[in-house]
Amino acid sequence: MADNHTKPNLSQSQAADIVNKYYKLTPSQLRTLPSYDDQNFYVVTVEGGEYVLKIMNSVHTQDPTLVELQTYVMDFLHENGIPTQTAQKTTTGQTMFLEGIDCGSGVQKYLVRLLTYLPGIPISEVPFSPQLLYEVGRTAARMDIALTEMKHPQLNALQREGFIWSLSSIPLLEKNMKVLEGDPLLEVVKSVLHQYKTTVVPQNSSFRKCLIHGDFNDLNVLVQANKSNKYKISGIIDFGDMNFGCYVYELAITITYMMLEHLNPIEVGGAILAGWESVFPLNAAERDCLFWLVLSRLCQSLVMARFSVTLQPENEEYLMISTKKGIPILRKLFEIGKEQVEKVWFQSAAQYNDRNTSDQL
Structure with missing residues (x-):
């Protein structure tokens, strides 16, 4: 469970900067999605793709192995005909990365992924x-x-x-x-x-x-x-x-x-x-x-x-x-x-x- 300090609270401009910096994509639309203890943004890019930018809470950020496994599972299921999201790679080939972000109470590190957006x-x-x-x-x-x-x-x-x-x-x-x-x-x-x-x-x-x-x-x-x-x-x-x-x-x-x-x-x-x-x-x-x-x-x-x-x-x-x-x-x-x-x-x-x-x- 996340408390006030573990759930990220990025602004839309901070989210847009991350998408641009790590994926060389330019958001044309960006809005927050409801979430239990992470922060999610729906992103449409000028280049034509739809994505979900997922910023993990600081508790789950401390367990990158778990997040890597979840990402791997989604890819595996997608390849086996189950409709799941897949993680986009950054310009340096990573499926997730740590980013220091100030959400109002000092810089804290959060794990970040950009996932494909599923229709429906x-x-x-x-x-x-x-x-x-x-x-x-x-x-x-x-x-x-x-x-x-x-x-x-x-x-x-x-x-x-x-x-x-x-x-x-x-x-x-x-x-x-x-x-x-x-x-x-x-x-x-x-x-x-x-x-x-x-x-x-x-x-x-x-x-x-x-x-x-x-x-x-x-x-x-x-x-x-x-x-x-x-x-x-x-x-x-x-x-x-x-x-x-x-x-x-x-x-x-x-x-x-x-x-x-x-x-x-x-x-x-x-x-x-x-x-x-x-x-x-x-x-x-x-x-x-x-x-x-x-x-x-x-x-x-x-x-x-x-x-x-x-x-x-x-x-x-x-x-x-x-x-x-x-x-x-x-x-x-x-x-x-x-x-x-x-x-x-x-x-x-x-x-x-x-x-x-x-x-x-």
Whole structure:
């Protein structure tokens, strides 16, 4: 999490100077993009390209290996047919560099990259059809399968032990629970954490492990309308939470965030699950834990957003985007319970796959 001093705050003229100095490109348009803890600028150049200038916060700047790996992953996935950004090289051939920048409190060094701009709008802005949700599940699984083939000498850096946004780190939320004091949701969160420890942890050894995006959410999946006005996925962005986790973690995270944008959130899981299992079927332990992993992610998002607001009160509106929508969903899923929610998910996934099979015959 970034506090006031770690999140960069460049002016537009500082950003334009960097693009010109390191890439010999002249911005004709430049505007800031919303961001959790880095700073991003949308850049159009006189030379004709569209880019995102990404200035990493000073905490992530101290871990250049992690940033280099994220850049490498995006290139690898792009070459394997997954629509990701790629890093542009500077005039001296670098994909990232350190720049000393004064954002108002003295010169500080930040890692900088210029990434290609992907067309499309966040999936949160379009109506969710079952087919689009199926494609979301399928794309997430295809991405994780592709990453199993990737080789890099420093891949171990993505183990990220104790990474707070990993679904392995749910018990770490207990140290930040004080942000929920006085909130009736505190008891729900405590119950979910208890179920995580008693249901998920004992079955964890049966989960298949892999490298995951870790934040396959409604703002990080971009879509574009095709000629028949149906939306297709046009981009996957923001690999900042990438870590070694489990396939079922990626699926749970994907279901969690796609629920935030649906009028009937419970219906979302079935189509995503069907798309996912068309590539990578879950085993018994993964299926049994999916419900509690989704609720755990909702709790994680709630607790960490509330905690982040204590560090960045001026960024409260952006930090709480997911949480405001997630709170009623957490309450509803918890009240309905595991058995009923799973019934909806697994039955609709089976029906969806039956329909797809008959359509192909």
